[in-house]
Amino acid sequence: MIFSLLGLIISAGSSKAASLCGQRTVGYITSWGNRTFTDEQASRLTHLVFAFFVMESNGDLHLENEAAGERLKEIIKVARRHENLRVLFAIGGWGNSQYFSLLTADHPRRSILIDSIINVIKKHDFDGVDLDWEYPVTGGDVEGTPADRKNYVHLMRELRNRLRDLEEEQNRKDGYVLSFAGAAGHWVLKPGYDLIQLVKYVDFVNVMSYDYFGAWQSKWGAYTGPPAPLHFAMPKKFSGRMNVHATMKYYGCQLKATNKINMGIPFYGRYWHNVGDAVDPADDMWRTATPADGEFKYEGGDIQWHDLPNKADLSMTRFHAGAKAPFIWLPEKKMFIGFENAESLKHKMEYLSANNLGGAMIWAIDFDDDNLSLLRALENRSCSEKPSEFTYKCSPINEQRWWTFDDDPDLAGSCGKSAPLYNGYYPVCDPDDPGHSCCGKFGYCGAGPDYCSCPGNYHLTE
16 A cells, blocks of 8 residues: 555656646756755656766767666666656767767768667667767867768668667657757857757757856856856847857757757856956956966866855855846955856746747756755746747848858958958848847947947848
8 A cells, every 4th residue: 555655646746847838857867976866856857868878989888887887777766666757868978979970970880879879778778868969060078070960960860760660679659769969059059060950850959058158278268157147148249149048049040940949957057266357347247267377277167056055155146137147256265156046947947938948958957956946946837828939030141141259350240341251241240149239330240229220330131
């Protein structure tokens, strides 16, 4: 009787996440973590992704060590008590994407990798796989190749076909799940991801809409900010694409649909040391750090949500109304911390519902606290009256006609007839960048009345 009652409780709990307007809640859990996966977590997810299996140059996939194997067993044991929870495994990631270019280069090598994926699914009874290539073409921790873009599509198509064969072989009524983790930055997305073709073969995309700011070992590591600001709210001359809305809009406008897009949510924060004065005295959040050692080496790192109280007093938290993001500024330590909390996630869930996104993705659920404060906050969603409505206003031109810093640092932000031609066109300003959307009379991009209302400025039609 006790066991029957427990089963009813667990079964009832497993429907919580699935009842959120039909939206997904996808949680990654780390293979190297030591925090226990619980029934309470499982009941609030629609999909769980075990990250990562290690990928070798010969296409072999394996768990990193014995501890990862034991962790997987315990996770699977809990997950299988929740019949609505689909369990996937992930390959790739920042530190193990170096062999994707090699293993997708031609059909025989793709077949080897796909065979390995199928073998892992069979061995561990997974419900599918998530591919986390960071990143095709542009590379991340390792360089990519120009052929990656089309080869990624070939891999997805061939893998989907093999999964269908496996479903038929096993007489499986619910299909295997195929997903991929997608980049946040358009400078990575545009050259590396053929989104229209990729999405044909996957159930959903887990958009990594975070890490817009961090103490990176690059010139961009100087700029403080929250890891995932929802909206553009930066000082003048800053890019308007460094926020969640810009990323989700890019995906939506490429696909002309939002039902397969999951918004990424970081259950961690990022911090900097050696931080100076605010860029704008009226706005405390946006600052710059000083390199500690070398030209672009900044002191800082990441901190999991459950550890944040050990790093700083949470009563010092301030909330940025424009970006919809919390932060802590400790002037005596010259330290800045950006993160997520229940308040910021409330705004993200409102955005998710208002724009009819497919769901939310979490990196990673084992970073939450014992009360599951952040995971619970994701349940504050409302159901849209028009769930199929497309809400984004997309750019009227498809080709790029504006100079960016990546194109040429000396020409970035120049526009109109005062600037050199861009691919044979007079350059315009990026219409999707609220910080640089209008071309002023002197031939530079910007925002506000000086740029957008002045006589002589150039618009998309010129």
